[in-house]
């Protein structure tokens with residue numbers, strides 16, 4: 001089982017869109033996927049028409065109450081986000097184990113919810129480095145961070161790397177001196193346009209980085225996936241749609257395959 005978190009300090013860079021489409025892609029290729037929505041905006045839950053107020057991720061952080069795993073389809077499950085997660089985070093601010101609550105929930109519920117049945121756990125996060133995000137990063141094998149072509153897009157990379165470095169130290173086990181944080185950090189250049197100077201600058205800045213796993217173009221079809229609640233993997237099954245945009249679908253397939261190889 002692999003745990004992958006989509007995280008970026010900058011908002012609107014495509015965390016949810018990529019998490020959703022990549023997770024659905026994995027599911028279509030036969031993998032069993034559990035999504036966990038750790039963003040109190042609950043965008044990922046909303047794609048699946050889930051608007052829960054109870055038995056959400058909130059209970060993982062409160063440390064009490066049931067947590068419901070929605071079976072969306074044969075291969076896709078989801079733990080709903082909680083619109084009050086930001087308030088819950090403030091409530092637990094003074095707890096010494098506040099960054100380890102998801103780790104502990106996994107450990108305590110591993111057998112009961114049979115976490116081993118999932119090939120991938122995909123976590124979506126709020127655009128910040130809050131307690132919930134830190135919890136996600138600590139349990140992850142890989143972090144995927146989208147970067148977009150914009151004035152501050154590339155700088156966001158350094159900002160995240162600095163915080164990840166600090167978290168690695170913060171999440172140390174005092175007995176063994178080893179960090180609970182072991183995830184590798186990867187980048188996806190997202191919403192890359194043809195022939196704009198900001199896109200060219202971003203690609204130039206990233207060209208020598210070996211942890212950039214994909215370049216995803218800006219494409220209305222991709223934008224529509226979350227609005228229409230139909231993933232790239234679903235759309236590809238429609239031969240008419242596929243034939244019209246064959247290159248785009250083939251490029252995305254290649255990118256998602258490379259991500260799976262690397263992470």
Ligand SMILES: Nc1ncnc2c1ncn2[C@@H]1O[C@H](COP(=O)(O)OP(=O)(O)OP(=O)(O)O)[C@@H](O)[C@H]1O
Nearest residue numbers: 011012013014015016017127191217218219222223
């Ligand atoms: N490659 C793309 N091409 C076109 N539109 C895209 C692409 N990726 C994301 N978008 C669109 O950009 C907007 C922001 O994406 P998304 O909500 O996934 O970002 P986010 O990082 O999760 O935002 P937040 O920080 O608010 O959680 C959405 O409208 C989405 O459909």
Ligand SMILES: [Mg+2]
Nearest residue numbers: 015016039043
């Ligand atoms: Mg989002």
